[in-house]
Amino acid sequence: xxxxxxxxxxxxxxxxxxxxxxxxxxxxxxxxxxxxxxxxxxxxxxxxxxxxxxxxxxxxxxxxxxxxxxxxxxxxxxxxxxxxxxxxxxxxxxxxxxxxxxxxxxxxxxxxxxxxxxxxxxxxxxxxxxxxxxxxxxxxxxxxxxxxxxxxxxxxxxxxxxxxxxxxxxxxxxxxxxxxxxxxxxxxxxxxx
Amino acid sequence: xxxxxxxxxxxxxxxxxxxxxxxxxxxxxxxxxxxxxxxxxxxxxxxxxxxxxxxxxxxxxxxxxxxxxxxxxxxxxxxxxxxxxxxxxxxxxxxxxxxxxxxxxxxxxxxxxxxxxxxxxxxxxxxxxxxxxxxxxxxxxxxxxxxxxxxxxxxxxxxxxxxxxxxxxxxxxxxxxxxxxxxxxxxxxxxxxxxxxxxxxxxxxxxxxxxxxxxxxxxxxxxxxxxxxxxxxxxxxxxxxxxxxxxxxxxxxxxxxxxxxxxxxxxxxxxxxxxxxxxxxxxxxxxxxxxxxxxxxxxxxxxxxxxxxxxxxxxxxxxxxxxxxxxxxxxxxxxxxxxxxxxxxxxxxxxxxxxxxxxxxxxxxxxxxxxxxxxxxxxxxxxxxxxxxxxxxxxxxxxxxxxxxxxxxxxxxxxxxxxxxxxx
Numbered sequence: 195x196x197x198x199x200x201x202x203x204x205x206x207x208x209x210x211x212x213x214x215x216x217x218x219x220x221x222x223x224x225x226x227x228x229x230x231x232x233x234x235x236x237x238x239x240x241x242x243x244x245x246x247x248x249x250x251x252x253x254x255x256x257x258x259x260x261x262x263x264x265x266x267x268x269x270x271x272x273x274x275x276x277x278x279x280x281x282x283x284x285x286x287x288x289x290x291x292x293x294x295x296x297x298x299x300x301x302x303x304x305x306x307x308x309x310x311x312x313x314x315x316x317x318x319x320x321x322x323x324x325x326x327x328x329x330x331x332x333x334x335x336x337x338x339x340x341x342x343x344x345x346x347x348x349x350x351x352x353x354x355x356x357x358x359x360x361x362x363x364x365x366x367x368x369x370x371x372x373x374x375x376x377x378x379x380x381x382x383x384x385x386x387x
Numbered sequence: 388x389x390x391x392x393x394x395x396x397x398x399x400x401x402x403x404x405x406x407x408x409x410x411x412x413x414x415x416x417x418x419x420x421x422x423x424x425x426x427x428x429x430x431x432x433x434x435x436x437x438x439x440x441x442x443x444x445x446x447x448x449x450x451x452x453x454x455x456x457x458x459x460x461x462x463x464x465x466x467x468x469x470x471x472x473x474x475x476x477x478x479x480x481x482x483x484x485x486x487x488x489x490x491x492x493x494x495x496x497x498x499x500x501x502x503x504x505x506x507x508x509x510x511x512x513x514x515x516x517x518x519x520x521x522x523x524x525x526x527x528x529x530x531x532x533x534x535x536x537x538x539x540x541x542x543x544x545x546x547x548x549x550x551x552x553x554x555x556x557x558x559x560x561x562x563x564x565x566x567x568x569x570x571x572x573x574x575x576x577x578x579x580x581x582x583x584x585x586x587x588x589x590x591x592x593x594x595x596x597x598x599x600x601x602x603x604x605x606x607x608x609x610x611x612x613x614x615x616x617x618x619x620x621x622x623x624x625x626x627x628x629x630x631x632x633x634x635x636x637x638x639x640x641x642x643x644x645x646x647x648x649x650x651x652x653x654x655x656x657x658x659x660x661x662x663x664x665x666x667x668x669x670x671x672x673x674x675x676x677x678x679x680x681x682x683x684x685x686x687x688x689x690x691x692x693x694x695x696x697x698x699x700x701x702x703x704x705x706x707x708x709x710x711x712x713x714x715x716x717x718x719x720x721x722x723x724x725x726x727x728x729x730x731x732x733x734x735x736x737x738x739x740x741x742x743x744x745x746x747x748x749x750x751x752x753x754x755x756x757x758x759x760x761x762x763x764x765x766x767x768x769x770x771x772x773x774x775x776x777x778x779x780x781x782x783x784x785x786x787x788x789x790x791x792x793x794x795x796x797x798x799x800x801x802x803x804x805x806x807x808x809x810x811x
Contacts, residue, residue, distance in 0.1 A: 234607060240540050307610050316502065316533035320610050352608055356537060384541040387607075387640075 219329075234353050234385040237263040241357070241381030243281050245293050247374040253334060255291050257283025263300075263383055268352070273302040277326060291334060294364070296341055298328020302350070311349055322350045324357075330364055332373075339364040339373050355383035409643035410672035410754050413650030414679075425655045429634050429763075432647040437593040438630040439561075439764060442586040446776065451566055451585045452482055452573035458560055458587075459485040462494050465618055467555040467601060469499040471548065471746070472507050472567040476514035478574035483521065490525040497605065497613075498526050500568075501549040502533040507569060509696075510579045514570040529609050531758075546809060547640040550757040552585075552746045555601070558594045558620035562587040563745050563760050565665075565733050572731070583731040586744050586762075589624040593635055593762075600637040631766040638747070638759040645747060645754045646672075648761060649735075653680045656737045661777050662689040663734040664749030666811040667703065667710060668804070673754070678713040687715035689749075690777075690784055692730035693722050702807035704795035707787050718784035725783060736777060739770045751808055 239261035247253040259281040267273055279296040302322040309321040323346050330341040343362040348355060360378040365371075412418065417428065430436060445451040459466060459482070466489060475483045490496040498521060505517055521528045531549040532538070538545065554562040564585035566572045571581050602615040636644045653660065653676045660680060667689065669677075681687045689710075694700040710717055720726040735743040745761040747753045 238540075305610075316530040316535070317528075317608075318610055352610070353532075354538065354541075382537045382540040384538070384544065386544070387547075 234387060235264060235266055237265065237353075237355075237383050237385035239263060239355070239381050239383035242379045243283065243293075243376055244379060245281075245283070245362075245374055245376030248372055249374075250335075252285065252287075253291070253293070253374075255283035255285050255293050257281055257291075259378060259381065261381070261383065263355075263385070265385065269302075270305050271303070273305065273322070275300040275302070277328065279328070293334070294330045294332055294339075294341070296328040296330045298326055298330075298341065300324050300326040300343075300345075302348070305350070315349065315351070317351060319349045319351055319356075322348050324348050326362075332364075337366065337373070338368075340367050341365075343378075345378075353385045353387070355381070357381040357383075409641065409646045410670050410751065412643040412646035413653070413672050413676040415647070415650070418647060418650040419654055421654070425651060426632075426634075428651050429648065432644065432651075434634050434636055434644060434648055435596050437590055437596055437633050437635055438625065439590040439593055439633045439762070440588045440625050440628045440630055441766065441769065442588040442764070444772065444776075445564075445566075445585040445587070446582065448566055448571075448573040448575070448580050448583060452479070454587070455554070455562075455573070456482055456485045458554070458556055458562075459489055461560075462489055462496075462556045464557050465495040465497070465555075466557075467497045467499075467553075467598075467618075468568070469549065469551045469553050470504075470566075470568040471501045471550045471552060472504050472509075472511065472569045472572070473498070473500040474504055474507060474511060474514075474518060474569050475516035475520075476511070476570045476574050478514070478570060479568070482568070482573070483518070486521060486526060487524040490521070496521075496526045497601075498528045499531060499549065499551075499605075500528070501531050503548060504530065504569075506534060509569075509571045510575065511570040514574065527609075527611055529605070531608065546756050548757050550746050550748075550753065551637075551760045553597065553760055555594055555597055558591070558598065558618060559589065559624040560587065561590055561594055561597070563762055565731055565746060571729075578727060581729045581731040584734070584744070589628060590630070590633070591620050591622045591624050593633065594624075595620045596635055597637070631764055631769070633765065634763045636745075636759070636761040638754075638757070638761065640756050640758065645759060645761060648763065649673075649743075649749070649754075650676055652735070652737050652741060652743065652763065653677060655741075656680050656683075656685045656687075658685060658738055659736075660685055660687045660738075661734075661736040661774065662687070662749060663692075663730065663732045663777065663780070664689060665692065665731060665733050666699065666748050666750050666752075666807060667691055668706065668750040668752065668808040668811050669710070670751045670808075673749070673751070674709065674713050677715055681714045687713070688781070689715055689717050690730075690780055691717065691719045691787070693720035693726035694729060695727055696729075698803050699807060699811065701795075701797075701800040702803035702805075702811065704792075705797070705800040705804040706808075707792040708789075708796045711787065711789060711792050717787045718781065719787050720780070720784050723783060730780065734773060734777065736770050736774055739774065740767050741765055742769050742773055748811075750811060752811055756809070 241259040243259045244256040261279040265275040305322040326343040328341040330339040345360040364374045366373040747759040
């Protein structure tokens with residue numbers, strides 16, 4: 195009886211994992227198809243991350259993060275973007291590591307230029323917090339994960355995003371537990387003309 | 388691995404800076420096609436034809452500043468201005484106060500300045516008040532591609548600058564030229580004031596064209612979205628006035644428009660070309676286009692300004708040897724009291740007929756890495772007027788000889804040449 199329960203639970207998790215993957219792939223492809231390649235729609239980002247792996251503290255790392263971003267629209271609410279991301283960091287012993295590869299969706303919840311941070315920028319800048327969900331892969335452990343990210347302090351211009359202190363969580367769907375968490379300390383995204 | 392990475396980055400850098408050069412279009416088959424009339428050629432390059440009245444020419448920055456204040460005070464609905472370098476100073480308080488008053492009175496004021504403005508390295512740096520205060524009065528101020536540590540992420544794209552200088556008021560008054568809105572352009576006393584030019588005229592068709600370019604460009608940069616239909620043109624502005632055919636280029640970085648325009652004009656020339664290039668950091672295609680014109684029997688005269696800024700001067704001197712390969716009458720201003728005031732003007736006159744004005748320097752940076760304006764006016768009358776001005780400048784020049792060029796091409800000047808070529 196216990197074995198049957200375990201088997202069905204495993205099936206359910208695998209099903210979940212595949213469903214989430216499929217859903218993400220579907221959404222990413224859908225956005226790519228309906229969006230157009232116009233000025234300021236494709237960008238790249240540089241950032242600095244710190245990540246703590248719950249299951250294996252030796253895999254805790256920090257370093258540079260690189261992203262490619264596709265933002266087909268400039269919607270004032272629920273503005274979507276496709277984000278591909280990887281990082282190159284160092285472990286505590288100084289060895290280089292690639293902690294994750296990600297592909298997923300970002301969603302700017304809203305955009306407003308009425309906020310107290312305009313003094314920070316040369317031009318009028320908008321406040322636009324973002325949430326993101328991605329399919330993540332940890333190449334060190336050959337593990338697929340679900341990444342959730344929040345950018346509560348995100349300021350945007352038409353050609354530039356500034357993000358600070360964005361927490362992220364990597365969830366192991368198969369095991370049904372939190373795998374790791376961390377912060378993107380700072381991230382700058384530039385959109386090409 | 389490190390070497391490979393460095394090599395990759397170097398190739399990437401060269402690809403973005405040099406690989407995308409549009410100046411090869413100066414020698415494209417269509418540009419060199421002698422069977423096509425100039426007008427047909429330019430229209431096929433999507434360079435629109437407009438009608439402009441005879442311009443009022445301002446060679447004195449202080450005179451232009453006073454006229455500018457007058458124009459600003461007369462604005463009733465909207466005012467759009469763009470300058471590469473713009474900042475306030477004691478001498479420019481009147482100008483910026485006029486802008487503030489207009490914005491506060493409800494006139495829509497759009498002010499574009501390039502992000503290098505606060506890093507002005509000319510004499511202006513001792514007289515520089517940043518313009519952020521304009522925003523408090525309701526001026527829609529946009530700093531193009533600001534220079535900040537965070538924006539270093541944009542890498543090579545930081546090289547793209549907005550070098551345009553223009554003014555549009557109420558779809559009626561227009562001005563283009565080379566003058567910035569800073570101390571040395573329109574505020575300084577005699578010894579520091581640059582020599583430059585601005586051209587003011589009426590042209591409903593050009594106003595409409597400039598607005599057609601400006602509105603989408605602005606919306607690409609700013610959250611303050613604007614609509615083209617909110618910027619009407621006064622279609623009666625030039626009624627009863629004689630007009631001349633003109634062609635307008637609003638160049639964006641990596642665009643080939645300027646190369647096509649200048650290439651076509653050089654190919655069109657039959658007997659004479661006179662050029663004030665400002666900083667002639669030309670690449671091989673540009674030099675070849677001039678060389679071909681000279682080889683066809685066209686007298687090409689180019690005046691290189693005397694630049695008291697040693698860095699720029701050494702950079703230009705370094706490439707004098709290359710410039711001489713064009714075989715043209717290459718002149719440099721003599722060092723004198725007059726030439727201490729930098730000749731910032733950009734001008735080309737072709738066959739006593741076509742006058743090219745605007746913000747465009749005849750160099751690689753303007754043709755490839757900057758937003759620029761260029762207006763070709765087909766007017767023998769205007770050509771005669773600006774030729775007289777050119778000839779007066781010519782009197783204080785001397786030919787650049789092989790010996791001088793040989794002496795100037797020192798390796799120690801090479802970094803200045805590279806800096807000038809990419810950033811000049």
